[in-house]
Amino acid sequence: MALETTAENVEGRVPITILALDGEVDASNFASIIDEVGALYRAGTRHLLIDLTNVRFLASSGLVALHSAVRIMHGDAPPDPESGWEALHSLDRDTAGGVRQSEVRLCGAQPAVERVLVRTGLTQLFEIHPDRTSAIAAF
Amino acid sequence: MGSDLRRIGRRSIGPIVAPFAELETGLAIAVEDDAGDLIAGAAGAIDLDAGSEATHDIIVSRRRAGRVVARGPGAGTALARATVASLAAAIAAVAEASSDADRLIGQELALGRRLQRSFVSLVAPDVPGFEIASHYEAAREIGGDFFDLFRRRTRRRPLSIVIADVTGKGIAAALMMAFVRPLLHAAIDHTRGPVEALERTNRILVGERRSALFITVLCIELDVRTGQLTMANGGHEPPLLVPAGGQAPRALEGSGTLLGAFDRVDAPECTAVLEPGDVLVCYTDGVTDAKAIDGQRFGDDRLLAAIESGRAGGAHGIAGAIRSAVDTFQSDMEPADDVTFVVVGRLP
Numbered sequence: 001m002a003l004e005t006t007a008e009n010v011e012g013r014v015p016i017t018i019l020a021l022d023g024e025v026d027a028s029n030f031a032s033i034i035d036e037v038g039a040l041y042r043a044g045t046r047h048l049l050i051d052l053t054n055v056r057f058l059a060s061s062g063l064v065a066l067h068s069a070v071r072i073m074h075g076d077a078p079p080d081p082e083s084g085w086e087a088l089h090s091l092d093r094d095t096a097g098g099v100r101q102s103e104v105r106l107c108g109a110q111p112a113v114e115r116v117l118v119r120t121g122l123t124q125l126f127e128i129h130p131d132r133t134s135a136i137a138a139f
Numbered sequence: 140m141g142s143d144l145r146r147i148g149r150r151s152i153g154p155i156v157a158p159f160a161e162l163e164t165g166l167a168i169a170v171e172d173d174a175g176d177l178i179a180g181a182a183g184a185i186d187l188d189a190g191s192e193a194t195h196d197i198i199v200s201r202r203r204a205g206r207v208v209a210r211g212p213g214a215g216t217a218l219a220r221a222t223v224a225s226l227a228a229a230i231a232a233v234a235e236a237s238s239d240a241d242r243l244i245g246q247e248l249a250l251g252r253r254l255q256r257s258f259v260s261l262v263a264p265d266v267p268g269f270e271i272a273s274h275y276e277a278a279r280e281i282g283g284d285f286f287d288l289f290r291r292r293t294r295r296r297p298l299s300i301v302i303a304d305v306t307g308k309g310i311a312a313a314l315m316m317a318f319v320r321p322l323l324h325a326a327i328d329h330t331r332g333p334v335e336a337l338e339r340t341n342r343i344l345v346g347e348r349r350s351a352l353f354i355t356v357l358c359i360e361l362d363v364r365t366g367q368l369t370m371a372n373g374g375h376e377p378p379l380l381v382p383a384g385g386q387a388p389r390a391l392e393g394s395g396t397l398l399g400a401f402d403r404v405d406a407p408e409c410t411a412v413l414e415p416g417d418v419l420v421c422y423t424d425g426v427t428d429a430k431a432i433d434g435q436r437f438g439d440d441r442l443l444a445a446i447e448s449g450r451a452g453g454a455h456g457i458a459g460a461i462r463s464a465v466d467t468f469q470s471d472m473e474p475a476d477d478v479t480f481v482v483v484g485r486l487p
Contacts, residue, residue: 026428026476057428063306119376120353120397120400121374121394121397121405122400
């Protein structure tokens with residue numbers, strides 16, 4: 001029920017950090033993902049692959065974490081979802097023309113998780129790959 | 140009550156005890172909670188077996204929350220006994236003040252929940268030929284669900300049905316909800332239809348650049364003469380149409396993006412007809428994501444089963460069945476998310 005995260009670095013065409021999530025992403029823990037991505041960015045990560053293979057459940061607040069991950073890798077200050085009123089949407093301008101960002105990719109989304117991503121339109125923001133290998137090759 | 144001490148422990152108790160923790164008189168002073176676990180101070184800094192021990196209970200809200208203990212060669216003295224007594228009194232005072240503050244915060248949250256209820260639990264409009272049932276239950280922490288039901292002031296006075304979920308929890312989500320609800324209402328009143336209303340609301344949210352939170356919204360217009368439904372969905376759970384003939388409920392698919400995240404929602408306009416005897420079920424993910432004590436989620440199958448068991452009773456029957464199924468499923472767990480649904484039935 002809890003969420004565990006593990007990060008590892010791999011070499012693709014560029015250095016990539018894989019953040020694997022294991023468990024359920026909901027309102028109780030999505031902020032910890034944002035914190036973790038912020039820490040990775042500060043440690044030098046610029047290309048992030050979020051592995052969702054072991055995510056059994058993604059609540060709508062999890063979408064805030066994924067969206068925030070993109071902003072962080074963009075170099076924006078990590079948003080504070082608690083403050084709620086300070087976010088920038090510069091990122092959305094970038095994606096408005098249909099060009100998806102390439103700093104953060106997703107892989108391994110299970111059907112229930114993919115359904116949420118599709119329904120809410122977050123697939124406009126992310127390339128979703130079936131597995132790590134294809135995602136790494138795409139960076 | 141031991142948890143009271145643990146919670147305020149390092150921040151508040153540590154500094155009180157620190158100057159006394161290792162007196163040159165050979166005393167080690169420590170604070171333990173009611174389970175005997177160390178909260179602050181120096182355990183084992185000196186040979187604890189040496190010499191005697193002086194202790195004094197910490198009483199918070201008339202209950203024993205823990206104790207201050209002095210050990211070491213000097214612990215038998217009157218000075219040691221007086222020291223642990225005054226430390227225990229000081230720590231108790233800090234703990235009392237802290238639980239007072241918690242109570243105040245609790246009262247504020249309760250007020251917030253009541254305020255939020257006032258946003259969502261408005262009396263449903265009376266629409267001849269239709270029955271409307273709704274349910275809203277706030278999460279333990281304030282959530283951001285809301286719904287809105289009103290007759291538009293245009294010629295045919297269609298019924299507007301809005302149900303929405305602000306992502307995230309707490310005061311920020313509740314404020315966002317309070318900001319968006321009238322915005323949507325006004326947009327619906329001043330646009331030609333749901334697609335345009337969502338687009339306009341989103342433009343304001345994104346343009347204002349005000350929030351890191353998103354909102355999923357389902358916006359439906361019901362022509363009360365014909366049963367014609369016109370719907371735009373901004374990333375929300377698709378509503379379910381329960382046919383009068385007893386067939387399986389059908390999800391009205393077709394969705395744009397959630398609001399607040401992208402420049403455009405691009406929701407398709409979906410249409411359907413609510414025939415006599417049909418029922419429309421709109422809900423937030425707090426229903427399907429409701430969690431049992433063993434970690435299981437309520438899920439689509441249980442929702443469909445509840446609808447099945449209540450459908451003979453029309454909109455109110457279905458609403459009652461969903462409500463009791465979710466309640467039974469969660470049993471004593473406090474809901475982690477708002478549970479909200481709106482059920483609209485066209486009378487046969």
